[in-house]
Amino acid sequence: MSTIIGGQVLRDMVNDWIGDGKRVGGPGYVGNHLILYRWLHRSDELLLESYPRPHNSIKEFLFPSHEKLYHYKIDGQHIELSEAVLPDAQQIIFAARPCDAASLPILDHVFNWDYRDVFYNRRRSLTTVVTLACQDHDAHCFCTSVGGGPDDERGSDAMLFALGQDQYEVRCFTDKGKALFEGKLEESTRVGKVGPGPERRLDLETVREFLKTDFESPLWERQTLRCIGCGACAYNCPTCHCFDITDEKVGSAGVRMRSWDSCQMAMFTVHASGHNPRSRQPQRQRQRIYHKFEIYPSKFGEILCTGCGNCSRVCPVGLGITPVLTAIQEEQAARAGTGAAQEAGREKVDQ
Amino acid sequence: MTKQLHKVCRELLESGKVQVIIGYGQKDRGQPPHPVFITSPEEVEGLVWNDQCVANLTTYLTRKEIRALGKPAIIVKGCDARAIVVLQRESQIDRSAMVVIGMACNGVGEPRLAKCAACDAHVPAHVDITIGEAVSEPVDPERRYNDLNVFMTQSTDERMDYWQDELERCVRCYACRQVCPLCYCERCVADKNRPVRFSTAPTLKGNYAWHITRAFHLAGRCIGCDECTRACPAGINLRLLNLSVARAAENAFGYRAGLDPEAEPVIGSFSTQDKESFIK
Known part of the structure; x- marks a missing residue:
């Protein structure tokens, strides 16, 4: 048995949520070609199927690109602080891809580690995530290489499976998901299928072995010299979460803001003295890979990547996680090959 | 080849x-x-x-x-x-x-x-x-500005709405700047923090400041390779801004950047024949 819903009912639900004052974020066209997650005004802005995934991520809905932390007013020696208003609108992220939803339990670690981030956690508690299982993938997708898949349930409150003819199977995983679809579903015998997902092409064990020993490998230089140092990969990554804090002041009053930042930018690590411990672009690329596949897993037990492929999808110079990890694997394979050849050579001599 | x-x-x-x-x-x-x-x-x-x-x-x-x-x-x-x-x-x-x-x-x-x-x-x-071989033929200047001409047929309000919608998507990844051969400043104005020149947060106001400042800094310098437009992950049509300043340079000074190695750069030169009085 399964539960299903018609596409028109779904679209009506989206319009009702928006009408009720809920914020609904989902994928839609920007211009004629680009598909991005955005806050929706109407359900007809939604684009559900027939493409691999949007070029940005859902993190914007929980961890916006810029956010006011508090207001301040300076009057001589006196400083008056006032808290920023915490968000209070219920929000639904609709038709997200599983590789986006999977980022949320991963991000929960860092936003609740030494400090409980009130803004992130407030939005997280106000958010219900409805994903759409993937039928399609492109050359950039690699979820299956990092423990995910086209119907990965991590982070989803409910998941839709396209049945064709504008019908969807709905699977609810959490109370939030059940509450959202309560009274809307019909019983059925039809069960949704997913696409095959991308072929598994990375072996993380091999990668981590390399990372343990090869911080100084010439591979970093060779492989990442072409990085131009923008933040396109990080800002469209569902798991990258670094931010900068700045004051936006007019006269004697202002706001303290936090905005997305990226380790790929030269300014990211510049000290007050002017010294930059990561003075070269390959060092910054290396940092990105280490943070995702060595540092974050050591600290929180999960890799900081869901295999969405946005990094290489948006990179202007053809970099991103897969090109670098593939090069690491090739390097390891070549070493294993050399090792095996030497082994074989030794055996020959022994004989 | x-x-x-x-x-x-x-x-x-x-x-x-x-x-x-x-x-x-x-x-x-x-x-x-x-x-x-x-x-x-x-x-x-x-x-x-x-x-x-x-x-x-x-x-x-x-x-x-x-x-x-x-x-x-x-x-x-x-x-x-x-x-x-x-x-x-x-x-x-x-x-x-x-x-x-x-x-x-x-x-x-x-x-x-x-x-x-x-x-x-x-x-x-x-x-x-x-x-390799190819034939370079002169192109009617208006054809170069075709996209801009089409855009300019809209009313001022429509164009402001358009830019608001476009620039709201900017998250300041600076792919436009990083990919640009002529954005070579060692310390970009957007990175100046003592004092902050304009909002470094991707607010709409800050985004306007950033993109207009950049377009002006490239006035008479942008060679129209459109790499900024290609690199932008938010699909912002920066080409229109660059075409606009390029046409201003061409119309006012008969200058197109990067064509003649001997020509005085339009930003780096002046003429006493200038129609503005402040130059004299």
């Missing part, structure tokens, strides 16, 4: 005339070619040339990591070559300390990039070696 390119590059490296070739490589046929830096003659087979070689490689000429590789030879299309003229005129590169290899080009990108529709530089100018 690729074979000839390999031959030329191999000779350049073998003779020691250059230490590195800045060119295009394509490891995966399913993906567009990407920038590569070839330092030994044995690797030149890795260079590719085809109509998907969209990147303007001249952005690497001013980067310290690439400069450290030694004297370069760089592969350019006609549009890209104009950036070298500007970089030279602005004393950012030593033109005599590099070899510029121009590739005849009949347009790149799938679909063809917007700039290619009004290209008058199919054969690169001011290069040291030209590979």
